[in-house]
Amino acid sequence: MITITDLHKSYPARGAKDTIVEALKGIDLEVADGEIFGVVGQSGAGKSTLIRCVNLLERPTSGTITVGGQDLTTLSDAELRTARHGIGMVFQHFNLLSSRTVRENVEFGLEITGVSKSERAARSAEILELVGLTDRASAYPSQLSGGQKQRVGIARALAGNPRVLLSDEATSSLDPETTDSILQLLKDLNRKLGLTILLITHEMEVVKKICDSAALIEDGRIVESGNVIDLLNTPGSKIAHALFPLGESNGAPGNTVIEIMYAGHLSDEPIVAKLSREFGIDVNILGAAVEIVSGKRVGRMRLELPGSAASNAVPISRLKDSGLFVEVLEGVSA
Amino acid sequence: MNQDRWDWTAMIPVLTKALADTATMVGIALGFTIVLGLLVGVLLVTTDDNGLFAAPFGSRRFGRGLHAVLGFIVNIGRSLPFIILMVVIIPFTKLLVGTFLGPVAAAVPLTVAAIPFFARLVEIALREVDYGLVEAAKSLGASKRTIIWKVLLAEGRPSIVLGLSTSVISLLNYSAIAGLIGAGGIGDIAIRYGYQRYQEDYLIVTIIILIVIVQAVQLIASGVAKRLSHR
Secondary structure (H helix, E strand, O other): OEEEEEEEEEEEOOOOOOOEEEEEEEEEEEEOOOOEEEEEOOOOOOHHHHHHHHOOOOOOOEEEEEEOOEEHHHOOHHHHHHHHOOEEEEEOOOOOOOOOOHHHHHHHHHHHHOOOHHHHHHHHHHHHHHHOOHHHOOOOHHHOOHHHHHHHHHHHHHOOOOOEEEEEOOOOOOOHHHHHHHHHHHHHHHHHHOOEEEEEEOOHHHHHHHOOEEEEEEOOEEEEEEEHHHHHOOOOOHHHHHHOOOOOOOOOOOOEEEEEEEEHHHHHOOHHHHHHHHHOOOOEEEEEEEEEEOOEEEEEEEEEEOOOOHHHHHHHHHHHHOOOEEEEOOOOOO | OHHHOOOHHHHHHHHHHHHHHHHHHHHHHHHHHHHHHHHHHHHHHHOOOOOOOOOHHHOHHHHHHHHHHHHHHHHHHHHOOHHHHHHHOHHHHHHHHOOOOHHHHHHHHHHHHHHHHHHHHHHHHHHOOOHHHHHHHHHOOOOHHHHHHHHHHHHHHHHHHHHHHHHHHHHHHHHHHHHHHOOOOHHHHHHHHHHHOOOHHHHHHHHHHHHHHHHHHHHHHHHHHHHHOOO
């Protein structure tokens, strides 16, 4: 649905016009039809520039952006405006027009496309129903809570029936509970409408809760990308580690520390109990995290086994054989 | 000498004529000021860095030049004291209206003085509009025209109304000075009767009228701005 190829973006630094900032250094990204794709990264990594390039709010220095089979970078201004009708966008600070009511905000995009007044009214009523704000239609944005404002933002973005929704840190200025309800709404819309969603966020929670795929952006480059469950099953995946932080506890000298990732069917097995029963090992849990990701139980665990890695070779290979992803951490047994 | 003071039958026709003259020159000037001041104000904002017309016809240099020239002209307009501006543009006024006397002719220098003033206030009002709103409109596929009307001007409306009231009051102020070169009007009465003929009754009445008008303008503008603002 969205294909980004070799995207570069540079601009003159603020204040120092002679210095060029390279915000994006060759991004390749593929967002499949109907999926929720999350790009995560620290602030300053370039994720905001990236998503703003997708609907050409920022024009890339080079590279191509194809949305729904159409290369946006080659379009004229008028063609681009038409293409944007098919790409909704929601913002961290909502960006609602303060002089318009909720209904009028939702109808704004429809006014732009020249939809008749009666059709606009029907469509805005329909979409407000969908986001659960029917009773606030005549309110002004200043009278709404943050979560309600973002619902209006989503309704406005979706009023014109776009195939794609871009979400620029849509939940970053909301409290955790409201974040959950907005994420749930996005997920529902994704399922109900077959909406493709590309979101950027610095919150791993967002990826954990709704994303089918994710990419990690660092210093203007995508360093990791893929299906979330697959990433979780990839040893050494930075996204997996960020999704399931286990803290810094490293166990006692002389012992072996291993990390286990598990996703899907294997998560139901009592791993620790099995190890102690079958091999008589006193397994010490240094850290563990278990959550539901994309509807599957997924976990990461750091275990301490007594003795050196060599003496634990048999139980470790037994774990690997059972389909778990096991990583023996280096440099902690010394 | 005192028996000809507070002679309302003499004062009322004089004051009515003066009010009509003031209304004429301020009204005409205000009409042109609103249209041209908004235009200049919008251009000042949109030709600036990252503005909608930062690069008209694809040329950033043109946009930057337009911005600089506009700013320069506006500053010239703002730096001349009204009394000097009025005299300096007499040839222009004559060219336009055929005479430099009377309220209609006075509307010319008033307009020339008020446009840059109001344009700066419009500029301030539009700069207050969050750039995120412009981006949101762009993301919805809005044209530049739509963004100017439905985002910038619509969102800036409360501040623009307040700027307009300030401009009206300035126009009123200038119109009194215009009386010096035969524009007539309420300020002219204050000067001719009150100052030159020592008729303090005229002076007092004109002062009261001016105060009432300014208060009314401010009150109405504040009320309208408050109703328009939903921030």
